[in-house]
């Protein structure tokens with residue numbers, strides 16, 4: 001059983017439309033949709049925003065739905081100049097950029113775990129699935145949507161991600177994050193908390209993040225338009241190849 005999480009309904013809608021034999025379970029103000037997606041047994045859920053919501057949802061999936069793998073899919077803001085709106089980041093290491101329990105623990109260190117980041121499962125297959133999606137991009141994404149965001153040919157990067165309970169929309173904040181966590185290439189609000197729980201329960205996990213904005217002055221507008229229109233079609237295209 002594979003658990004698939006997004007933070008928002010919009011990010012998971014295309015997957016929900018494709019889900020077969022759906023059974024729904026309501027728990028803790030969330031709806032868990034079990035069924036088959038491209039012939040795999042999956043549970044889909046949107047966690048709501050932030051580290052607390054996504055950690056709670058991950059724990060519920062592990063304990064009540066017996067998942068043996070978790071995939072998080074959603075959008076992120078780029079903090080690396082090589083990334084454009086529409087590119088895909090497959091997570092490598094997940095950091096909590098707003099975690100600082102110094103002087104008791106070093107900045108970013110997760111208390112007790114003695115770790116500053118958590119590593120995802122081997123990403124080779126997911127990167128290949130994403131490249132395959134990019135080659136067949138027009139089968140999944142409306143040309144009009146691509147034009148709206150100036151997307152020509154998206155690319156995939158395998159890199160580090162920083163999560164925190166903040167929507168980032170300022171160049172100063174990006175500069176600060178680039179200085180503190182120089183290997184991270186995008187920001188979001190859930191990946192590292194999903195990662196921490198998966199590490200603690202020994203469940204392999206992956207993080208797929210589609211760039212919706214550049215975490216700058218325009219981030220609020222870009223994020224809303226992108227998440228509402230095309231984000232979940234990316235997830236559909238990538239997971240179709242991943243599950244094949």
Ligand code: ADE
Pocket residue numbers: 075076077078166167168169187188189212213214215216219223
């Ligand atoms: N998710 C998508 N864009 C984001 C941003 N700019 N900051 C935090 N989370 C995001």
